[in-house]
Amino acid sequence: MKRQAKSTIRTSAGSKVFDVCNVLILTLLSLVCIYPVWYVLAASLSESSLLMQHIGPLLKPVGFSFSAYKAVLKNPMILSGYLNTLKILILGLATNIVMTSLGAYFLSRKGVLWKKPIMILITITMFISGGMIPFYQTLQDFHLTDTHWGLILPFMISTYNMIILRTSFESIPESLCEAARIDGAGHWKILFSVILPLSKAMLAVMVLYYGVGIWNGWFWGSTILSDRSMYPLQVVLREILMANDTSSMTAGVAAGDVEAVGATIRYATIIVATLPILFVYPFLQKYFTKGVMVGAVKE
């Protein structure tokens, strides 16, 4: 409204029509973006036999039942998947943040002789990689297959994230570090008591980026782990969704209902695995665009 008042040209009829259409288009797009999630949520809470008969879009659960969730939560694979993912998440985030901070701090310092060669060494890896099999072989050589460390150590640093964090470190005034140095602080002290406390917002971005990556990762988990009890959540989820394998959860269900119950269980599994993300998402929203923007500044 304010901008309109300031603008010297009168608002033409065409301009008004555009505004209305624009709001309509964006409303429609938002509905399209959110509907699949809503559908899955509604279906997961539906009565399985009614859901089977239901045809067309769902606006709310047909019938109402928590039985699918009860079946999912009783499944030991879901529980172990959750615990494995949590373990990888905690250990992974700790190493991610420490290693990325160390690298970003080094690259943000001025007047360091070997900085450029090291930067080149790092940048090259953004464009060239050994490929899937040599990477897999490397994990084997280091005895990281069949361990959770195999999903943590090889992914300690994302170069892209490190460059974002470096840009953020660079924006901290040199005088603050200088003052600390005069007080006798070394690089470790400067990093941990000057730089990091001033970069909390960007660290939140890092936690979010790395965290979502770990939570949603499935490929290497499914590739290097052979013991099913070590599977992270997404690998368990994939088994359930892809193989249509809900047999472990439909025990005791009458034969004719297995298919119907299986469908609601699949929906409930999706929700259970996605809920943490949906839950933290609104709280972190103000942070995550920051990373994209700092990344853009770099370019």
Add this chain to the structure above:
Amino acid sequence: MKTKERESFWIRVKKDWKRNRSLYLMVLPVILFYVLFHYKPMYGALIAFQDYNPRLGFSGSEWVGFDQFNRFFTSPYFGRLVKNTLLLSVYGILFGFPAPIILALLLNELRAKRFKKTVQTITYLPHFISLVVVTGIIKDFTQSTGLINDIIVMFGGERSSLIQNPALYRTIYIVSDIWQGIGWGSIIYLSALSGVDQQLYEAASIDGAGRWKQLIHVTLPGIAPTIVIMLIMRMGQLLGTGYEKTILLYNEATYETADVIASYIYRVGILERNWSYSTAIGLFNSVINLALLIVTNKISKRVSETSLW
């Protein structure tokens, strides 16, 4: 002369080491990470020129030159894989690339701040949903008893399993990509839009330019560098269609249109354990990608004076 230069270089190295020793100590684990998990695999990629046998190991396996590459070029799948990979990328650039730009432009024209924020929150969300879940939902919606078929029937169509139909695979892949990426992709353009000088808009409106003219003459030129950079990055990925989504979404019925180089690398390497062959295909793929990136970057440098480096 020469010795003097060398001397001064060593003096600089010594001074630098004295001053920054603890800094180098900090970066040591980082360098170690890159050497162990990036450079070691690069060295390991040399098995592409071998007939690798796990029992004989790297040093014992026979060197066969470019045999593995020739095997791929003459393979009956070569044409199909390159075509599928390229088509998915080209459709992605044609339809998926402009989508976030258009969204950003539409959002930019909104006057209601709260509505804008809501649209952003909702459209960013799919980016955070895991591929396993996204492909699970796609499969569920497109199965013959799924939601999309319900709608097709309402309009008088016939039920069929859409995800099993090779003719529809690319459409499903691209549309779901847009669904998942449109909001997140728009952030970078929104930040570019916020950097456009507001005075230019005022000047344009004084000159009598309406909103459309302002879009063409102020907004688009303002975000053009960002668009070009994103396009260059995209071109470098022309043969880089990701394997994760493909592996989750395809099946033998749709290999004909769905199988891409990356998923073939996975099947040959991880599932069939044909390591040298798989690595050779991967090497070929990344060499082409790198070449494409360099070429587009060069062209862009000449044409628009925007470049990655």
